[in-house]
Amino acid sequence: MAAQSKEPQDALGQVYGARTADELSAAYAKWAADYDRDTLASGYCLPFQALAWVSRHVPKGPDPILDAGCGTGLSGPCLRALGYDRIEGLDFSEDMLRLAGSRGVYDVLRRATLGEDLPWSDDHFAAFLSTGVFTEGHAPASSLFELCRITRPGGIAVFTVRDKIFRSGGFADIIDDLGNRGVWRKREQSTPFRAFALDEPEVLVTTHVFEVLA
Numbered sequence: 001m002a003a004q005s006k007e008p009q010d011a012l013g014q015v016y017g018a019r020t021a022d023e024l025s026a027a028y029a030k031w032a033a034d035y036d037r038d039t040l041a042s043g044y045c046l047p048f049q050a051l052a053w054v055s056r057h058v059p060k061g062p063d064p065i066l067d068a069g070c071g072t073g074l075s076g077p078c079l080r081a082l083g084y085d086r087i088e089g090l091d092f093s094e095d096m097l098r099l100a101g102s103r104g105v106y107d108v109l110r111r112a113t114l115g116e117d118l119p120w121s122d123d124h125f126a127a128f129l130s131t132g133v134f135t136e137g138h139a140p141a142s143s144l145f146e147l148c149r150i151t152r153p154g155g156i157a158v159f160t161v162r163d164k165i166f167r168s169g170g171f172a173d174i175i176d177d178l179g180n181r182g183v184w185r186k187r188e189q190s191t192p193f194r195a196f197a198l199d200e201p202e203v204l205v206t207t208h209v210f211e212v213l214a
Helices: 002-017 021-041 051-057 075-081 094-101 143-149 171-180
Strands: 065-068 087-091 108-111 125-134 151-162 184-189 204-212
Touching: 021 094, 051 075, 051 125, 051 151, 051 184, 051 204, 065 075, 065 143, 075 087, 075 125, 087 094, 094 108, 125 143, 143 151, 143 171, 171 184
Parallel strands: 065 087, 065 125, 087 108, 125 151
Antiparallel strands: 151 204, 184 204
16 A cells, blocks of 8 residues: 555656656656546645636636646536536647547647747637646746737636745746736635645645736
8 A cells, every 4th residue: 555655646756856848748748647546546626626716707608718737637527517618728748638638528639838839819718727737847937928818808817826936936926017017907816725635735726816908
């Protein structure tokens, strides 16, 4: 039993310990097949918890929602069950995208890297959701500029940020900058909460909700 419980922690450690994009991609490629089972066994709840803010702030309509950093697509079926009929996703890992595609709920899945130019036109989405992506060694705070660009005015941004990188990773500064420039305005911010209900009690995140203005 000890060896079984250690394996998910080792995989998570390799993900958090990645220092380059190639290392991170290799870590997820190795973990992809067991990712859902391992993380859910540890009580990983972010892909489901964040949907509470989506359902509270994002009206249902014809425009698509982006699952930014969708991974294996855990949020997709729940978004569809809540009545969001057009869902698109991006992830930098082809292995994870294949698993997301097997869920049969994403209209479009694209390989793309947060922090780089994204392959969508301005104002394409009614909202974007990003959970568990703004954490150690993952997508930079600068990703928010492109995510706002592809979200239409009046659209909603829902994303989580790990507490320990909120300031050191530049999220506080970029969030303020986007607000000061009139790109968005705050709708809601949660208190810090655990990303894992069972393991990793030190992993705390905060959910941020903004309305995109321009």
